[in-house]
Amino acid sequence: xxxxxxxxxxVTIVGLTTPILLAGLGxxxxxxxxxxxxxxxxxxxxxxxxxxxxxxxxxxxWLGVLGAAAGGALSSMLFAxxxxxxxxxxxxxxxALSIFGTGLSSLIGNAxxxxxxxxxxxxxxxxxxxDPIWKLVFGYSPLVYFALAMIPxxxxxxxxxxxxxxxxxxxxxDHSAHSIGYSVTGVRYAAxxxxxxxxxxxxxxxxxxxxxxxAEKMTAGRGWIALAxxxxxxxxxxxxxxxxxxxGFLMWLELFAKANGFxxxxxxxxxxxxxxxxxxxxxxxxxxxxxxxxxxxxxxxAPACLGKPFLPST
Amino acid sequence: MQTPPRLDLSGIxxxxxxxxxxxxxxxxxxxxxxxxxxxxxxAGKSTLVKMIYGIMQPDAGTITWNGQRVTIANPKAARxxxxxxxxxxxxxxEAMTVLENIALGMxxxxxxxxxxxxxxxxxxxxGLKLEPHRIVSTLSVGERQRIEIVRALLLNPNLLIMDExxxxxxxxxxxxxxxxxxxxxxxxxxxxxxSHKLHExxxxxxxxxxxxxxxxxxxxxPAVETSRSMAEKMIGGSLKDITRGEGRALGSVKLTVQxxxxxxxxxxxxxxxxxxxxxxxxxxxxxxxxxxNGQNALLLALSGETPSANPDAIQIDGKRVAQLxxxxxxxSGMASVPEERNGHAAVPDFSLSDNAxxxxxxxxxxxxxGMVNARTAKTYAGEVIAAFSVKxxxxxxxxxxxxxxxxxxxxxxREIMQKxxxxxxxxxxxxxxxxxxxAIHQALVDLAxxxxxxxxxxQDLDELLSLCDTLAVINEGKLSKPIPVPGANIEEIGxxxxxxxxxxxxxxxxxxxxxxxxxx
Numbered sequence: 075x076x077x078x079x080x081x082x083x084x085v086t087i088v089g090l091t092t093p094i095l096l097a098g099l100g101x102x103x104x105x106x107x108x109x110x111x112x113x114x115x116x117x118x119x120x121x122x123x124x125x126x127x128x129x130x131x132x133x134x135x136w137l138g139v140l141g142a143a144a145g146g147a148l149s150s151m152l153f154a155x156x157x158x159x160x161x162x163x164x165x166x167x168x169x170a171l172s173i174f175g176t177g178l179s180s181l182i183g184n185a186x187x188x189x190x191x192x193x194x195x196x197x198x199x200x201x202x203x204x205d206p207i208w209k210l211v212f213g214y215s216p217l218v219y220f221a222l223a224m225i226p227x228x229x230x231x232x233x234x235x236x237x238x239x240x241x242x243x244x245x246x247x248d249h250s251a252h253s254i255g256y257s258v259t260g261v262r263y264a265a266x267x268x269x270x271x272x273x274x275x276x277x278x279x280x281x282x283x284x285x286x287x288x289a290e291k292m293t294a295g296r297g298w299i300a301l302a303x304x305x306x307x308x309x310x311x312x313x314x315x316x317x318x319x320x321x322g323f324l325m326w327l328e329l330f331a332k333a334n335g336f337x338x339x340x341x342x343x344x345x346x347x348x349x350x351x352x353x354x355x356x357x358x359x360x361x362x363x364x365x366x367x368x369x370x371x372x373x374x375x376a377p378a379c380l381g382k383p384f385l386p387s388t
Numbered sequence: 389m390q391t392p393p394r395l396d397l398s399g400i401x402x403x404x405x406x407x408x409x410x411x412x413x414x415x416x417x418x419x420x421x422x423x424x425x426x427x428x429x430x431a432g433k434s435t436l437v438k439m440i441y442g443i444m445q446p447d448a449g450t451i452t453w454n455g456q457r458v459t460i461a462n463p464k465a466a467r468x469x470x471x472x473x474x475x476x477x478x479x480x481x482e483a484m485t486v487l488e489n490i491a492l493g494m495x496x497x498x499x500x501x502x503x504x505x506x507x508x509x510x511x512x513x514x515g516l517k518l519e520p521h522r523i524v525s526t527l528s529v530g531e532r533q534r535i536e537i538v539r540a541l542l543l544n545p546n547l548l549i550m551d552e553x554x555x556x557x558x559x560x561x562x563x564x565x566x567x568x569x570x571x572x573x574x575x576x577x578x579x580x581x582x583s584h585k586l587h588e589x590x591x592x593x594x595x596x597x598x599x600x601x602x603x604x605x606x607x608x609x610p611a612v613e614t615s616r617s618m619a620e621k622m623i624g625g626s627l628k629d630i631t632r633g634e635g636r637a638l639g640s641v642k643l644t645v646q647x648x649x650x651x652x653x654x655x656x657x658x659x660x661x662x663x664x665x666x667x668x669x670x671x672x673x674x675x676x677x678x679x680x681n682g683q684n685a686l687l688l689a690l691s692g693e694t695p696s697a698n699p700d701a702i703q704i705d706g707k708r709v710a711q712l713x714x715x716x717x718x719x720s721g722m723a724s725v726p727e728e729r730n731g732h733a734a735v736p737d738f739s740l741s742d743n744a745x746x747x748x749x750x751x752x753x754x755x756x757x758g759m760v761n762a763r764t765a766k767t768y769a770g771e772v773i774a775a776f777s778v779k780x781x782x783x784x785x786x787x788x789x790x791x792x793x794x795x796x797x798x799x800x801x802r803e804i805m806q807k808x809x810x811x812x813x814x815x816x817x818x819x820x821x822x823x824x825x826x827a828i829h830q831a832l833v834d835l836a837x838x839x840x841x842x843x844x845x846x847q848d849l850d851e852l853l854s855l856c857d858t859l860a861v862i863n864e865g866k867l868s869k870p871i872p873v874p875g876a877n878i879e880e881i882g883x884x885x886x887x888x889x890x891x892x893x894x895x896x897x898x899x900x901x902x903x904x905x906x907x908x
Contacts, residue, residue: 234500236491236497239484239491239492240492242481242483242484242488243481243484243492246481246483246484247479247480247481247482249479250479250480251479253463253475254463254492254493255442255463255464255467375483377483378483
């Protein structure tokens with residue numbers, strides 16, 4: 075394997091990882107507040123089209139990202155009202171949001187088919203990314219650095235800030251949080267909105283960074299991988315980062331098996347169908363869950379109220 | 389000249405669908421007064437304090453705080469006024485640390501390090517032991533309560549509401565708590581103290597307000613009243629003593645436990661170390677101890693939820709049951725009631741009738757050919773409800789629609805009416821009022837009179853002393869030698885509960901000595 079090959083592989087893996095890292099981080103925060111939002115795929119697509127559309131009108135990808143966050147957050151609010159206000163079933167509502175987001179983004183996207191939007195420039199001086207090795211550090215889209223920066227920020231928020239403490243408390247025991255005097259519904263609205271915004275930015279990575287064009291269903295199921303990632307990570311931010319890059323590597327294997335095959339380099343992998351690689355993130359999630367529960371600490375990190383509606387007793 | 393009352397309630401009423409929980413309740417709490425709130429389960433005490441703490445709003449009536457009429461919109465507003473509360477059902481977050489739990493109860497954002505220093509100061513001042521960085525799910529009931537108490541004390545309250553605070557403490561700890569409360573009262577803090585333990589109220593409180601069926605029955609001076617007279621005001625009738633048959637003789641040994649060791653179930657669990665005791669037919673054997681000393685592990689080992697490695701460890705009538713499952717043990721004549729009512733002893737979302745099926749299906753013939761006989765289950769649940777005066781709409785009522793005490797009565801009844809040969813119960817009357825507790829105690833005594841062997845694990849020493857023939861103390865997973873209850877020295881038991889004992893007194897073979905003591 076040549077150095078060029080390795081550099082190309084790493085760049086590809088970073089690109090594959092960033093959207094699921096963003097969406098997964100948002101979903102992690104949502105789930106920490108006790109809400110299971112299965113609508114990640116739909117919110118990513120809504121973010122993708124919103125970001126694309128805003129960029130197409132303003133020619134400013136930064137405004138586009140803001141639009142993507144708003145698009146994802148707005149679509150998540152649809153879910154939030156149903157789940158928090160009307161106490162609808164979270165699983166069913168989340169699935170509905172995924173289907174709805176896919177459909178609505180396609181409908182809006184019709185008007186933008188074939189258009190190309192301006193992309194992000196580098197946030198570093200061009201000279202830094204000239205050398206191929208330095209390109210590995212400085213050569214990415216700003217969204218990649220944003221995703222990486224959000225990991226420690228979110229970890230710090232959850233662990234060390236009072237708001238994060240309250241958010242976790244609401245996810246652990248909504249009735250206790252309510253009886254102490256915290257607004258369970260308010261906290262969950264905020265957490266769902268954050269999850270939606272992050273999923274939206276994750277989706278925009280497809281329509282604004284990977285290709286500057288819009289295509290229907292362009293997130294290609296990555297929202298579901300992001301959901302698996304949160305479970306795989308055991309609701310921990312550090313493990314989410316590691317898991318996202320691991321999943322990114324598995325997705326790269328899938329692409330590589332499809333495009334090149336392992337014929338030259340690793341002949342013994344030649345006969346494995348690419349679908350096996352595509353299934354790997356899910357297989358790994360199940361394996362990780364089994365491993366965690368066999369060590370007897372399952373649930374130690376899963377929020378106790380995850381997926382349960384909050385019905386105050388008064 | 390006189391200062392207005394700290395808290396003055398006037399004409400408070402609260403209606404729930406179908407129930408008038410509080411009906412025109414008026415009383416006042418003076419600054420520095422320790423005021424008891426007494427009443428049976430469902431008398432409306434919880435509803436009343438929830439309104440004082442701002443969790444609920446009264447439908448009618450006024451609350452006056454230090455002479456000012458106030459509306460307490462939420463618990464935050466209550467804390468702002470200086471009202472603190474220690475709940476009976478702890479509002480704790482299991483997956484979080486003690487420190488995080490306390491921080492959540494604070495309205496101001498205090499840096500973790502300062503808060504920890506404050507917590508340690510309060511703990512030292514009041515002699516409450518807690519490790520700030522332990523995860524709550526690893527703590528015992530008693531330790532969890534200490535979190536609530538520390539949390540409330542950190543707010544320097546002017547009125548502290550305590551809902552059944554002593555049910556999980558040793559006599560020494562209760563004394564210590566009383567010292568704290570008297571100290572607080574002397575500093576001017578009023579205390580509203582809810583308890584079923586009438587002698588505690590006599591020892592501690594200046595005034596007692598008694599509720600029955602949502603109405604105020606009496607406000608009296610506990611020093612003048614007797615425990616009995618207050619209990620009778622509470623239940624609105626005369627209180628029954630435990631009646632035991634005359635000339636009762638214990639039979640042969642029914643349950644033998646020897647060399648029972650169970651490794652700890654997690655980093656903060658308690659391992660059982662060579663537990664040994666024997667219970668005769670007709671005997672009630674008590675296991676005293678402070679929460680978190682292995683009581684749960686012992687109950688699980690006895691009930692069969694944790695099968696034992698040593699096949700001889702548990703025997704019923706000489707038959708080895710230590711490696712049988714809970715279901716097989718039930719078929720061998722053993723029944724058990726765990727400490728946690730909701731979620732362990734009963735499924736909250738199941739009807740009472742379905743909950744009856746869970747443990748009584750085999751012994752009461754509720755299942756035949758793999759099919760549940762719903763009618764038998766319903767009849768049996770109905771019988772339990774009637775026999776134990778469970779306040780429920782019927783066998784179809786959901787378990788979680790019952791108050792804690794009523795559900796406890798149902799669960800105890802469900803097991804007792806199966807007439808088990810051996811019954812193991814944990815905390816049979818925790819959170820249950822005096823009238824219901826007396827009924828449960830009487831049922832246990834009656835069951836023993838039919839020749840069953842009964843093991844009662846309880847943190848309520850008074851309960852064990854009034855109920856048991858013999859008791860032993862569990863401390864850090866070790867069981868003391870059995871002590872005959874007539875003539876038992878409370879001081880000594882209290883010291884054993886606190887773990888102040890010579891190691892050699894608890895010799896390695898105390899299983900053997902236990903048997904010897906019984907044989908003699």
